Amino acid sequence: xxxxxxxxxxxxxxxxxxxxxxxxxxxxxxxxxxxxxxxxxxxxxxxxxxxxxxxxxxxxxxxxxxxxxxxxxxxxxxxxxxxxxxxxxxxxxxxxxxxxxxxxxxxxxxxxxxxxxxxxxxxxxxxxxxxxxxxxxxxxxxxxxxxxxxxxxxxxxxxxxxxxxxxxxxxxxxxxxxxxxxxxxxxxxxxxxxxxxxxxxxxxxxxxxxxxxxxxxxxxxxxxxxxxxxxxxxxxxxxxxxxxxxxxxxxxxxxxxxxxxxxxxxxxxxx
Numbered sequence: 548x549x550x551x552x553x554x555x556x557x558x559x560x561x562x563x564x565x566x567x568x569x570x571x572x573x574x575x576x577x578x579x580x581x582x583x584x585x586x587x588x589x590x591x592x593x594x595x596x597x598x599x600x601x602x603x604x605x606x607x608x609x610x611x612x613x614x615x616x617x618x619x620x621x622x623x624x625x626x627x628x629x630x631x632x633x634x635x636x637x638x639x640x641x642x643x644x645x646x647x648x649x650x651x652x653x654x655x656x657x658x659x660x661x662x663x664x665x666x667x668x669x670x671x672x673x674x675x676x677x678x679x680x681x682x683x684x685x686x687x688x689x690x691x692x693x694x695x696x697x698x699x700x701x702x703x704x705x706x707x708x709x710x711x712x713x714x715x716x717x718x719x720x721x722x723x724x725x726x727x728x729x730x731x732x733x734x735x736x737x738x739x740x741x742x743x744x745x746x747x748x749x750x751x752x753x754x755x756x757x758x759x760x761x762x763x764x765x766x767x768x769x770x771x772x773x774x775x776x777x778x779x780x781x782x783x784x785x786x787x788x789x790x791x792x793x794x795x796x797x798x799x800x801x802x803x804x805x806x807x808x809x810x811x812x813x814x815x816x817x818x
Contacts, residue, residue, distance in 0.1 A: 551637055555644035570667045578713040580669035588768045588782040607785045609661050614792040615654030619647040622799050639806050642686050650795050673720050674710045680727035681706035686802050687734030747804045754797035760790030
């Protein structure tokens with residue numbers, strides 16, 4: 548019998564491969580992306596030149612992506628343990644596995660963009676961001692009344708198709724991302740109203756703070772060095788990725804608490 552993690556890994560891999568193939572075919576070659584060192588505040592210091600190869604000229608922005616991989620792997624392992632101990636149901640595990648397998652893939656995709664500065668890698672980086680936020684809404688629907696495979700497929704497809712806005716408008720990605728963030732917050736608030744437990748408040752607030760940090764710090768990447776030269780090393784882009792990694796952590800924590808609370812209520816009703 549194939550484990551839920553292996554099944555989920557297969558599905559996420561197929562969807563990711565389909566996205567890569569669509570980009571490879573050139574459907575998004577006209578999308579505007581920021582390419583080149585001039586769009587990043589991080590500077591290649593003399594210390595790093597002695598240690599690292601020339602092609603690794605943004606080490607902080609490269610190495611930070613290991614955080615996505617480590618966090619994703621950690622929560623996949625934690626989900627497997629919780630499933631084995633029957634703390635969560637198999638249907639819950641698919642949500643946890645999907646979100647965190649996407650996290651591991653996302654880290655690799657972003658590292659590839661930083662290292663290559665290829666247009667198609669930048670497109671994949673943008674596009675892959677959208678399902679992350681949509682998954683928060685899907686997760687909320689799952690805990691609320693159940694969403695099922697058809698619902699998951701529908702919302703994921705809509706999320707992926709929303710990237711077509713980049714072919715219509717210069718700021719199509721920003722519009723799609725803003726919509727996804729709004730939907731994610733709406734979903735998280737809706738499910739909290741159904742299960743208003745104090746323990747979930749902290750992760751929810753911190754996830755919001757990290758989300759704002761993710762957006763704002765990235766926008767301020769080229770402005771922060773004007774304040775202090777330290778931001779040419781510990782750049783706004785680097786810090787935005789730290790905020791993003793913590794955002795993923797707090798989203799996991801938030802739904803972990805709500806999932807366990809929901810099942811404790813259901814178990815009490817059965818008794």
